Amino acid sequence: MKRDLARLVDQTFDLVVIGGGIHGACVAWDAALRGLSVALVEQRDFGHATSANSLKIIHGGLRYVQDANLGRVRTMLEERSTWLRIAPHLVHVLPCLMPTFDQLSRSKAALSVALAINELMAYGRNEPADWQRRFPPGRIISRSECLSLLPGLAPTGVTGGAVWHDAQIYNSERLLLSLVLSAAEAGAAVANYVQATGFIYERENVGGVKAKDVLSGQEVEIRGRVVVNSTGAWTDAILRLLGGHALAPRFPLSIAMNLVTRQILPDYAVGLPARLAGKDGAGNGREPSQMLFIVPWRNYSLIGTVHRPYTGAPEAFTVPEALIEDMLIAVNRAYPPAELQRDDVCHVHAGFLPTTPGHGSAGRVKLMREGRVHDHLREDHIGGLITVVGVKYTTARKVAEKAVNLAVERLGRRARPCQTQGVPIWGGQIDRFDDFRARAITTRSLGLVPQTMDHLAYSYGSEYGQILDYVEEDPAWGQALTASTPIIRAEIVHAIRAEMARTLADVILRRTELGAGGRPDDACLQACADLMAAELGWEPARTNQEIANVLAAFPAVGRKPLVSMGVT
16 A cells, blocks of 8 residues: 555546545445545544544444334444454454343343344344354343452442443454555555645536645645545534535534543443543533443453533544543442552543534533435535545444445446445455464464464454565564564554555554553654654654654653544
């Protein structure tokens, strides 16, 4: 995957996709597989913003059973199965547990019915070829079993529990990047650090975008018969570039925040009712009860998600320290054995989700429940423009399918049907992941230790041989970056040469897992920066600045907020 600006300028594309988050990546991949000519541009790095903030759960839609939204449940179940099928190295089965209480909506009876309906609707949709990745049936457990699985949980009001299985993303950054790589392999022209600055018009219809290469400052024009605006929190800012068209906002903002902490509960993703109270920068007063999930991920717990309204510019947001403290208090009240302190917070992720009108009442948020595809020709009489507003990783592929269906209709041409529900993504050519992983570990290619081979199998799947090619080129690249990580030097070289990494933050935060659980140590940062400097020809001043930029994303002095908005 090469950053080729000349191709972006020289060709007129069927589709120009603005925004390289999960939805934009899915649109580009889908369209390219259908035989359309596609350009995908991202103003910073792929997945730098909201797509970097996630509990990393692929949901099966159990929560929507209680809403009686069975169509939504069916879609979520299908998409959960699809992700397991097309990304077997990056998406894995996750056991979940929720205590039941006396309240009707959280009672044994209610959840028993919900599980039964969920199982019935999942029939035939959750049968991946790999038997080890099928979902066990959900079940209701006794009060004593629930309390044994959650030792220290306050027993008052607990009547039992519900156990079911969803799926978890091993590395959400690699998943998104693999989609971008898949789009490029299918023929799409992709480039990060290309910012849309305006629109091109052809006979009063949108005919492409004006853009700036952020790295060089070069102004370019990228022509396309249809433009897809998939820019997340920047959706309305892009629409304002139309000029002369007063469009209704498509993306009223809210903040979604998750904590990364030391691991609390290692075996289940646990949903617990909790209350957040106090002044957090978004309002005062006692919040209604909400469900907080404590999710095991690697050696950490992911805790969230907390939502707050927001009216400023996306790039201006910073997480209030008080909100972090409120979350810690809420978790400790919901599960006293957690005993979380501020120093236990390894990282804070925050992103933006769209809301529905009236979302800001009393500091509360009413989230948009489903992704939407806006046809600006039908809605605003503006031809050549489609806007995608997404809400979940789980349904990003399905929303992209709808967007590309509309684009094909607007192009007025024949195209292949959607293939993304069955075609493995980059690295996903694996029949049985556990067997594949075992072979990788025992092979120990080029003398690499089992821990490294295991890591490569998870992160790169069937394409991990591309990393080994660099080790063959220079055996020193087979060495771990530092003693504290399994990541080898070849991965850094690969990120630069084949994955369009241009900054240290690109590598630390979005190509490798070096920054996934918090700030890497100084030795790791320096080793990675030195390797990138050698590859990219950085002067010492540039190298030092790159390190400073990463440190700014992890303001860890005294374990103060380790906040990542993904805007580095």
